[in-house]
Amino acid sequence: VPPQALGPPPQGIGKVLQSMWRDVQTFPRSFWLLAGLCVIVYGAVLPFNNVASALLLDRDYFPQGSVWHSDHGSTYVYNGYPPPGVQCNTREGSRMAFCQALARAQTTAGFVMSLPYSISAALTPILGKIVDWYGQRGTLVVMSSFVLMLTHVSLAVTSIPAQYLLCGIGISYS
Structure with a gap:
């Protein structure tokens, strides 16, 4: 649709956008750091699931080089x-x-891939209640990022069984 077909923008929309932009600029630095950490956590968990099946098969359940x-x-x-x-x-x-x-x-790899989401589904309400009572959201996000990094590195360089490491991903995702 060409912009001309839409007509002129409603009066006052520019003022609303300017007001919203001013509000966003007043958010404290800690907000932006926490938001960035949340993006990193989600960015590390969700794409991982796209490659987890092949990774788990090759690493733990059906490695290349096995003899038949x-x-x-x-x-x-x-x-x-x-x-x-x-x-x-x-x-x-x-x-x-x-x-x-x-x-x-x-089948085994598929089950193990479901562990992070199952653990997250069970722990998120509990951890949410604890955070509501005691606070420390920032501390939990930082700890979550650290656990997530540790589990991803462990998947790459150790022979710790994948089901344990994916439990760590589930806990950090919560």
């Missing part, structure tokens, strides 16, 4: 793709040991 032996005596080293000639999305393929193990690993 077929019923025909051949050996296959998993490299991110099914063995030659295996199609897990067919009835015949779904009965193969490789495809069954992959399906179990995908």
Whole structure:
């Protein structure tokens, strides 16, 4: 729609926007720091879930380099793709040991991926009540960021089981 078709802006909208801008400029620095930390926490948790399945499969539940032996005596080293000639999305393929193990690993990874949101759903009302009673919102946001950073680094450099680390993400997300 061309701007001319909308007509002139209503009188006074510029004054309202100026007033809102002045109000926003009066927010204390601590507000902006907390808002920034919240954005960082959400920015670290939500996109992580987009790659978590592949990460969990490769890291914990179905790592590349695992060796598979077929019923025909051949050996296959998993490299991110099914063995030659295996199609897990067919009835015949779904009965193969490789495809069954992959399906179990995908199911386990899916369950572990749900832990942060389940923990957050359970803890958020409790933590919200505690914060309402005692305050310290800023301290909790800083602690949350620290726990989140620690769990992400631990996922990258340790062999701590993923389900424990994703519980840490759930706690920090709360």
